[in-house]
Amino acid sequence: MNLERRLGLFPITNIVIANMIGAGIFTTTGLLMGDLGDPYLLLALWVAGGIIALCGALSYGALGAAMPRAGGEYAFLSQLYHPLLGFLAGWASFVVGFSAPIAASAIGFSEYFLRAFPSLSADPTILKKILALGAIWLFAGIHTRGIDFGARVQNVLTLLKVALVAGLILAGLLLGSGSAAHFGQGKPFSLSSFAGWKTAGLSLMWILFSYSGWNASTYIGSEIRNPEKTIPRSLLLGTGIVTTLYILINIVFIYAIPPEEMAGVIAVGGLAMGKLFGHSMDAVFSLLVSFALFSSLSAFLILGPRVYYSMAKDGVFIKELASVNPLTKVPNRSIILQGALSSIMVVSGTFDQILTVMGFALGIFPLFAVAGTFRLTRLCNTGKRFPGHPWAPAVYLVAGMCILTLSFFQRPAESSMAIASVLAGLPVYLYFKGTAKRQP
Numbered sequence: 494m495n496l497e498r499r500l501g502l503f504p505i506t507n508i509v510i511a512n513m514i515g516a517g518i519f520t521t522t523g524l525l526m527g528d529l530g531d532p533y534l535l536l537a538l539w540v541a542g543g544i545i546a547l548c549g550a551l552s553y554g555a556l557g558a559a560m561p562r563a564g565g566e567y568a569f570l571s572q573l574y575h576p577l578l579g580f581l582a583g584w585a586s587f588v589v590g591f592s593a594p595i596a597a598s599a600i601g602f603s604e605y606f607l608r609a610f611p612s613l614s615a616d617p618t619i620l621k622k623i624l625a626l627g628a629i630w631l632f633a634g635i636h637t638r639g640i641d642f643g644a645r646v647q648n649v650l651t652l653l654k655v656a657l658v659a660g661l662i663l664a665g666l667l668l669g670s671g672s673a674a675h676f677g678q679g680k681p682f683s684l685s686s687f688a689g690w691k692t693a694g695l696s697l698m699w700i701l702f703s704y705s706g707w708n709a710s711t712y713i714g715s716e717i718r719n720p721e722k723t724i725p726r727s728l729l730l731g732t733g734i735v736t737t738l739y740i741l742i743n744i745v746f747i748y749a750i751p752p753e754e755m756a757g758v759i760a761v762g763g764l765a766m767g768k769l770f771g772h773s774m775d776a777v778f779s780l781l782v783s784f785a786l787f788s789s790l791s792a793f794l795i796l797g798p799r800v801y802y803s804m805a806k807d808g809v810f811i812k813e814l815a816s817v818n819p820l821t822k823v824p825n826r827s828i829i830l831q832g833a834l835s836s837i838m839v840v841s842g843t844f845d846q847i848l849t850v851m852g853f854a855l856g857i858f859p860l861f862a863v864a865g866t867f868r869l870t871r872l873c874n875t876g877k878r879f880p881g882h883p884w885a886p887a888v889y890l891v892a893g894m895c896i897l898t899l900s901f902f903q904r905p906a907e908s909s910m911a912i913a914s915v916l917a918g919l920p921v922y923l924y925f926k927g928t929a930k931r932q933p
Contacts, residue, residue: 498718502726505717509709509731511651512796514658515594515789516601517703518739519782522746523758525696530680530756532747538693539743541892542700543736546707548881548889550732552863554725555879557711559869561720564803565712566858573865576809577922582858583804584918589911591797591831593851594705596838598790599625601759605783608760609776625839632791633832636798639821647795650788657785658738661762661778665745669769672748679752687902694899698852701896703739705855707732712796725879798827809925849904853911856897863889 522535529535562568567586571579603624607617635646665671683689710717710727717723746755749765758764762782767775798814802824805815818825863886866879901908 498720500713500717500723502723502730505710505713505723505727506730506734507651508713509706509727510655510735511647511788512706512709512792513704513731513735514654514738515703515706515792516598516786517699517705518658518742519762519786520597520601520604520759521699521703522743523755523761523764525699526679526752527756528692528696529682530752531682532676532679532752534682534693535747536740536743538697538700539740542697542704543732543739545697545701545889545892546704546732546736547729548885548892549859549863550707550728551725551879551881551885552866552889553708553711553859554728555866555869555882556862557724557728558721558879561717561724564800565708566862567800567804569711569862569865570858573868574861577919578858578861580804580809580922581915581918582861583800583810584921585854585858585915586797586800587804587810588834588914588917589851589854591793591800592834592838593854594702595629595790595793595797595831595835596625597702597851598786598793599628599835599839602628602783602786602790604759605763605779605786608763609780609783622839626836628787628790629794629832629835629839632787632794633828635791636794637818637821637823637825637828639823647788647791650785650791653781654785654788657778657781658742661766662738662741662745665749665765665769666741669745669749671745671750671769675747675749675751691899691903694896695849695903697892698849698856698896698900701856702852704732704735707735708859709796712800794828794831797831798824801827801830809922849900849907850911850914853897853900853904853908854915856893856900857915860890860893860897863893 525535525538526532529538556569560569560572564583566582567579569579570582600621603621606624607613607621611617613620635642682692684693707728709731710724717727746761746765749768750761755761755764760779760782763775763779766778801810801814802817804810805812805827814824814827814830816824816826866882866886897908
């Protein structure tokens with residue numbers, strides 16, 4: 494049975510927006526300010542991240558229009574280059590790509606929740622881990638009950654999240670008691686040394702984590718009506734809307750909080766509301782954001798297991814993951830495995846370590862996919878030039894390679910861990926290919 498093409502532009506654009514607005518925008522700005530110290534450089538990097546994401550969206554729009562299949566990079570790289578490269582992209586999604594965002598969203602939830610209730614525990618570190626693990630397994634349980642129930646929960650959470658972002662921007666700029674003088678404060682940042690460039694590169698990689706999801710509609714290309722037009726439009730619309738929101742919300746953060754007070758704060762949204770409207774609003778908003786972050790956690794627990802299920806169906810992954818529960822009609826084993834991997838990340842890593850490992854690993858395969866746009870004419874029989882070609886893929890490729898190089902020099906341990914996790918997929922691929930050949 495084939496998947497039906499039932500989804501139009503509006504729901505697909507919503508999926509892109511819902512996947513993009515996650516833990517990153519609510520958690521990374523304080524960490525970035527701690528490293529950069531310069532509000533104007535911070536805003537410039539958020540703008541640069543949006544431009545890079547838009548260039549990626551233009552490129553993926555062409556790929557999705559030419560190859561409207563489910564699977565994202567797994568499908569693109571298998572067809573454009575070799576099944577091994579496609580498998581490694583799927584493997585990266587398995588070990589890092591979905592597990593790390595789930596862990597980051599769960600940790601972000603615990604940070605905001607305890608900011609709303611700071612007196613809950615004398616040992617907040619332990620309680621944060623417990624809350625994060627509880628959130629992961631709550632939604633793993635929800636999504637094993639069936640896609641209809643899980644989708645209804647997801648819709649409510651996404652609406653709450655979008656309303657929160659818009660409300661923070663409007664209330665902060667129109668009603669809040671901030672100060673424009675904050676933009677001129679902070680410490681000077683120099684790009685005259687390699688150390689400065691390394692810090693900027695790592696910061697931009699963390700920012701691109703917040704923009705991740707700009708390629709979301711390519712993961713469900715088999716279920717989109719008129720994919721040649723709908724996929725590119727959904728990517729551009731969704732990415733453009735989120736880029737605008739991200740720049741505005743960072744302006745609100747700087748308007749609300751002096752740079753030295755923002756530095757290193759993960760729950761920066763709650764701090765901003767407290768500065769703008771008083772301590773009581775800090776607690777209320779932190780509580781709302783903590784539950785809004787459930788939307789991202791929930792979305793990744795829906796998407797990730799479907800990728801592993803597809804790989805198992807293709808015979809290049811654990812065959813048990815191809816199992817579908819006969820009652821709920823969902824891949825329960827894949828969902829449970831996804832929850833376990835995310836839990837390991839919560840227990841074993843800090844927030845910035847998770848960001849770095851995930852950002853580096855996920856930055857590799859989109860480079861191959863975007864470079865594949867130059868192969869479309871020959872391999873996919875499409876002679877049409879897509880909007881933005883060739884400058885959009887060129888900008889994305891140059892920026893992406895520079896960011897990965899600088900990030901490696903700034904955080905060699907985490908970057909090496911990301912590379913090792915990807916290369917660990919090589920023997921796994923060979924094992925499953927060998928197993929498939931031995932079976933009749």
